[in-house]
Every structure is written in C-alpha cells, then in structure tokens.
Amino acid sequence: MPRIRQAAVLAALALPLLAVGASADTVHVGVTLSATGPAASLGQPEQKTVALLPTQIAGQKVEYNVLDDGGDSTRGVANMRKLVDDGQVDVVIGSSITPVSMALIGVAAEKKVPLLTMSASARLIAPMDPQRQWVFKLPQNDSLMADAIVEHMARHGVKTLAFIGFNDAYGDSWLAETTRAAAARGVQLGSVERYSRTDTSVTGQVLKVLAEKPDAVLIAGSGTPAALPQKALKERGYKGHVYQTHGAANNDFLRVGGKDVEGTILPVGPIVVAAQLPDSNPVKKVALEYVHRYEAANGAGSVSAFGAHAWDSGLMLEAAIPVALKAGRPGTPEFRAALRDALEGLTNLTLSHGITTMTADDHNGFDQRARVMITIQNGAWKLLP
C-alpha cells in the first residue's frame, strides 16, 4: 500500500510538470475517429494515417491525441469534450461517420475549436450557420459525386435506373442526391430498395429490381458490403450497367467482389487512381506522396481513399497554422479563432482528393477536379477518360 501511495504522489507531482512542458508552443491536435465498431473500415486507415501527419509545422511542434469513438455519437461527444477541456487542443479532426460528426458540431461551436470532419454528408456544412462556421469537411459532397454518376448515365443512354442502398444516413443522403440529379437529367428512377451492412442475403431486393428491367442499377453502400447486391445481381443474370458510389472504393471491395464486379462504374477522388492521372494534374504529385508514405508504413496495396481524408486534414493544417500563428500563440482562444479564419481563407490548396478553395459559405471547397470516373478492369481500378 505505501508503495502505491508513493507512486500516486509522484505521479501527481509529475503531471503538471509534463503538462507545462508540453503546452509551450506546441500545437495540440485532437483526433476522434471510429477505429472500432461498424465504421472501422473507415476509421482504421484514418488512424494509421494520423500517425504519418507532420509533427512540425512552421517551427511549432505538433502533437496528436487520438481517441476512438467506435462510431457512437455519445462517445464522440465525450471524446471531443475531453480533448478540448483536458487536452487543451487547438483543432479537432473527426469523426469518421456523419452521425458522430453531426453531434460534434455543437461542441465545436460551444468551445470555439475548429473541427475538420472526415465524414461525407453535405448537411455537416450546409446550410451555413454560426455553429457550422467552425466545421470544415474533407470528403467531397455526395451531390458532386451523384452528378457525375447521372451525367455518365445520361451520356451512355441510360433511361431507367434502380437504386439499392444502405438502410442508414449514407443511403438516405445518396437517395436524395440521386433523385435530384436523375430528375434534372431525365433519367427515370424506378424501384428503391434498402439493405443493411450485415445482411447475409439481398435476394428479395434484387428480385424486385430485376422485375423492372432497369437500364442501370446504382448501389449506394460503402466498403465490402457494397459488393453483396452486385454479386446477387450477377448471380440472377443482370446484364445492365452497375454503378457504385465512392464509398466502395477500397481494395477489399475488389478482393470480395472478384470477377463479379468487373465493369462497375463509380466516381472517386483522384487519389484512388493517382498513378494513372496525367502528369499535368497537380493532384497527382500530392496523392502519390501519400500513397508512398502510407504503403511504406503499412504494406503495398494497403492504401485507401478514406485514410487520404486524414492526410488532407494534415495538409490543410500545414497551410493554415503559419497564418494563424501571426494572431496568437497555440493554446489561446485567439489562435483557435485565427486558425478557423485561416482555414476559411484557404485558396487553391492542392489536396490528395482535389483542389479546394474555401469560402465563408462553402467549407468543402471542392469542384469537379475532385472527382474522376473509374471502372474495374482485371481486378484493378481504371481511370475512364
């Protein structure tokens, strides 16, 4: 017992020393992501990427404090409060999925800490209001991607479309965007089917879709679960076009889908086919650097588009922190406010997913340079002209 008490006293004495030593001119970055739970396939590459982010920006040490929220909004909020209150962070990166990130917006505004979210939904940054001023979104808006898909359909003579999507916020968002984009281009959206990530069979949904004989089917799922409806369609002899969303673009999708997903068409951030981009594309260099760094640390072929969002958050901080330092020292409210302003002022910054220009109304800043259409050929992603 005495020994334990001694240790506790020592620890209590040492803690403030550590805290003081750490906060002098160090930028503290808090990270909350879904490394476990249903969104682990997004959170894990993000977590591995955070380990590669710069530890020195403009002469300042940068420290990352990473917490796992397991895809749970309550834990996400608790993490963020802990990061801000105990960790005194200057900026928070997170989280991996929309429901968690939605819950973080309020905390970011309350504590006046900029939040860089790696979730996809446009609702995180629109409509712009005083709360959302503190939020910046790294992934492309679904509307940008949905437009690309429907435009491709219209160009290839698709008249009727069926939709099979996740039974969650991801599917909802895609259904809304697809409905809008399809109406604008005169593509008729027929049956709308939903399934969940852990379903073992989608036979019922696929039969219903096939009964309508649509020209094309759009599957809105992420990661390997997106392969299930496509395999079922193939099994039942569907011959039309199959489109996927950018959520499907990881190598595990290819592994699980095998030859059944050949010829799938999907829009993605340029990072996915970085090596195939023309040299004139400024994204190529940035994206390839990330690919090389990530694969050097985690093995060849391990890179995914999701982790690249975390990388992009590092690039944005690298650009914004030097500007913000002019207004105050890290750890002060002035610095955090200046960092927010600096992020909003980023212009033509090249990221691995595209080129961003933030404005007061648009905290995503991507244009069509942030998407390319690709297909799957011989088990690999292939850039479509």
Add this chain to the structure above:
Amino acid sequence: MDPTIIAILVQDGVVNGAIYALLALSLVLVFAVTRVIFIPQGEFVAYGALTYAALDAGQMPGSVWLLCGLGAAACAASLRAEWRRLSPRRLARLLAGTLALPAAVLLATRELAPLQPGVLVQALLALLIVTPMAPYLYRVAFRPLAQASVLVLLIAAVGVHLAMGGLGLVFFGPEGSRATGFSEDSLELGPLIVPGQSLWIVGLTVALMLGLYGFFEFTLYGKALRATAVNRLGARLVGIGTAQSGEIAFSLAGVIGALSGILIVPLTTVYYDTGFIIGLKGFTAAIIGGMASYPGAALAALGVGVLESFSSFWASAFKEVIVFTAIIPVLLWRSLRGGVVEDEE
C-alpha cells in the same frame, strides 16, 4: 409477384432459416444445460467463417493465437478451481486438453495454411481452431459463476460477446471476407437455380439435427445432458458432473456456431461483427420455441428465414423491424396462455 419469385424467395428463406435453426438449437441446448443465454454464439459464427476464409486465402488466421491464449487461461482457471482434487491422471488430461491441443492445432495450422489443402481440410482445421474456444470460455467465464442467477450469467455472456467482438476486429480486420464453397455447381430446377452450397447447408443442418437427436436419445453423455437440463440438483445426486455437462453443451454450441459460419461464408460476405445479428435471429427463433423445445425452435427458425426473405422483397427498408417484431405476438401469446413465470431452479 409470380410463382417463380415466390419459389426463389422461399428457397432463400429456407437456406437462411437452416442456419438460424442450427443457432437456435445450440442456444436452447446451452440454456437448458447451463442457464446461460449464449450471446457469443454469433461470434462463433463469425470466427468460424473468417478463420475458414483466412485458411482459404492461404493465410494464418489470427484466431489460432486466441485459441492458445484461451487454452492457457482455461488451464489456469481449472488449476485454481480444482488443485486440491487433482489426481495425476486428471492433471495430465487437463494439460492435454488445454495446452497440448491448442499447441498441436497451432503447429498444424502453421504447416497447412500456406499449402491451401482444399476445402474439407480447411473446414476441419477451422472447426478445430474455433470449437475448443467454447469449452475454454465456459471454464474461464461461466463455470465460476455456475450457481449465479440467470441475469448474472446473461451479463457475463454479454461481456464475453463484447470481448470476442473486439478481438475479432483485431484478428480479422474491419472488412469482410468470402471463401470458396464446398460445391461450385448449381442445380437447375425449372426457373430455380439452386447453388450446391445451399444444398450443403440444408443437408448438413438436417444431418446435425438427426445426430443431435441420436446423441440425446441413445448415448450416456446425451442422457446426462438431458438430466442436467431437467433438474440440476437431481442430476448431481445421481452422480452426473454438471460442470462436465456444461462443457459438453458449450463444445456442441462451438461446433454448431463455427460450422454455420463455414457454411455461409461462400454465399455471403462475413464481417467480424456479422455473427451478432445472425445469432440474434437464431435467438428470436429460440424464444418463439420457448427456449425449451428443439423442434419448436427449428420450425420457428425456418419461419424467421422465410419471413425475412419475403419482407426484404416487399419492404426492404423495414426488414429487420418486421423480423424482430414477430417476437412480440409470440411473447404476448405465451404470457397470456402460460401465466406463471418460471422460477429459477
């Protein structure tokens, strides 16, 4: 909706229902013998499936290490519980069962995994890796609590479920896998295309059920299990080791879970957390069967499978709602008809 669609939906429902039936059976079995509501049953499905898939891809499945760890933990737990009563012979048996067996499986896996020795050997190896975890878990987590209330056992089961789920993520990663099936052929019956794998599923389910029936009716161990299920104290009075009964029940649950996983992984993508929802549907069936009746649970499981496949056709967005809501009228009916709440022991 035409007859072809109905036929395809029924076929799909029966195949899924067969898996739910297996899980429902083992849930009923474990509950009857040990009073544990075996929530981690689903994890055994996922572990079986993903271990088999890893072997199929020529990789070393991480679950082997868990097997070794659990074996050592079970050995320690047993030594602590029985060190006073250990004869040399029992000690040797304990060491062989908890330390030598995992070590042998580890060596065999290391030798065989890179060779990709074919589906049958891989399936057997996956069964060998996953099944012993169940009795080990019983020794570590449930046997020390054997006298506790059903609620405490349920909480322990939830704890094991969460731990195994988390470890599954570590071993198998967040993404799912598929594997080669026992049979790539398919049978054409008019408009129906019946994949060979689904015949395997239905066939093995029926065979397992018949086997279990024979086990319970005609073998001494089976009768001991039934006796434990009927009356724990009475069973002990006539010299049946209830702890051994519990271990056998868990082993059976482990085999059934792992086998279900191996059977479905060629048909669908399995994730580290897929097992839970499959187990939950088996659980629904077991509840409809009253947690006591084997044929009742098996029939209910087929019903759940068919209901699921039809509701995914008509109202895919509400599929799970429909399937799990089915439990409510049954519970109502049971409580209105039965009236008496069963006492514990």
